[in-house]
Amino acid sequence: MPIAYTVALCTHNHADRLVRTLSDLRTLQAPRAPWELLFVDNGCTDGTAAILQEQVWPAGWRVRVVREEKLGLSNARNCAIREAAGDYLIFIDDDETPDPDWLCAYERLIDKHAPDAFGGRIEVLFEGARPKWLRDDLLGFLGQLNRSNEVVPLTEPGTTFYGGNFGFHRQVCATIGQFDAMLGRKGRDNTGGEEVDFYRRLLAAGFRVWWTPHAVIHHRIEADKLSRRYFLDLHYRQGRMEGLRRRGDGSRIPPKYLYPQCARAARAVIQQWLTAGPDSAVRKEMNVSYFLGYIVGWALGRQEG
Numbered sequence: 001m002p003i004a005y006t007v008a009l010c011t012h013n014h015a016d017r018l019v020r021t022l023s024d025l026r027t028l029q030a031p032r033a034p035w036e037l038l039f040v041d042n043g044c045t046d047g048t049a050a051i052l053q054e055q056v057w058p059a060g061w062r063v064r065v066v067r068e069e070k071l072g073l074s075n076a077r078n079c080a081i082r083e084a085a086g087d088y089l090i091f092i093d094d095d096e097t098p099d100p101d102w103l104c105a106y107e108r109l110i111d112k113h114a115p116d117a118f119g120g121r122i123e124v125l126f127e128g129a130r131p132k133w134l135r136d137d138l139l140g141f142l143g144q145l146n147r148s149n150e151v152v153p154l155t156e157p158g159t160t161f162y163g164g165n166f167g168f169h170r171q172v173c174a175t176i177g178q179f180d181a182m183l184g185r186k187g188r189d190n191t192g193g194e195e196v197d198f199y200r201r202l203l204a205a206g207f208r209v210w211w212t213p214h215a216v217i218h219h220r221i222e223a224d225k226l227s228r229r230y231f232l233d234l235h236y237r238q239g240r241m242e243g244l245r246r247r248g249d250g251s252r253i254p255p256k257y258l259y260p261q262c263a264r265a266a267r268a269v270i271q272q273w274l275t276a277g278p279d280s281a282v283r284k285e286m287n288v289s290y291f292l293g294y295i296v297g298w299a300l301g302r303q304e305g
Helices: 015-025 048-053 073-083 102-113 136-142 170-176 194-204 228-247 258-276 282-300
Strands: 005-011 035-041 063-067 088-092 096-098 117-126 152-154 165-169 209-221
Touching: 005 073, 005 102, 015 048, 015 096, 035 048, 035 073, 048 063, 063 073, 073 088, 073 194, 088 102, 102 117, 102 209, 136 228, 136 282, 165 170, 165 194, 170 194, 194 209, 228 282, 258 282
Parallel strands: 005 035, 005 088, 035 063, 117 209
Antiparallel strands: 088 165, 096 209, 117 165, 152 209
16 A cells, blocks of 8 residues: 655754654554654764664564755755655654654544644653743743644644644645755754745645644753753844845845844843843843844855855
8 A cells, every 4th residue: 555654753963862762653653544754864973873773663664764965954854755655744853752642643634634734732841950041931942832722724824833743745845845955953053944934835835734733742852952042042043044034145234224123122131131130031132142143144144055
């Protein structure tokens, strides 16, 4: 029988976290339709290849490993598109634990609604102590997402799925193309946004995107992400990339309106520090980092060919 679903996991030099993910994947309940598990080794040099090679999987599972030498999450995702045998391609990250029912929940969604693309709920799972400054409104920046407690269509550009838990019918790529290689993580570079760009192109092309809260992924948060520096760096890199993209082939001189915006954001940080203390100001500090990155990206960023 033809393969219905390809579950794809792209990884780069995360052998330590990958070991637990591989163990947790074994708890998955198999869907009714044939499926496969596809690993994309994105230029790993840390022993990941050996770890993947030595795995013993449950009887009847179809598991493959392919290698993509060109570094970058978008390049790895595009490799998965080329290599996948399934009609639907479903992505999971190398630091996540799926609920046992995760894949079956997507199968139920597909059986009932025949979506062109879809996303599911992500919960955060702390591996260290949660710092007191990490308030609930910041958890989305660590990947937490729940668009709705009901199965609903996603129709607005701002209600995107997240890259750690989404999928689509491979035929959509014939219309909207693959992932933008300028976006997505590249090694230690935290720049993301490839799935947001892909989602918005899906909507613009008229494809049907659905949400299910029943396909649950747990994103394991390592201790090194539980720092203010991580959050500020994330937003600096996001601003830098968006500044570069907005500039395009135009002048490298950043627009004058950016400087008073950055100054207002900095004043808001100081005011928040004075009125409620530094632990309450992280979100506003992130705004300053974003504007600084935007200005630097506009002025100094390089376009890729």
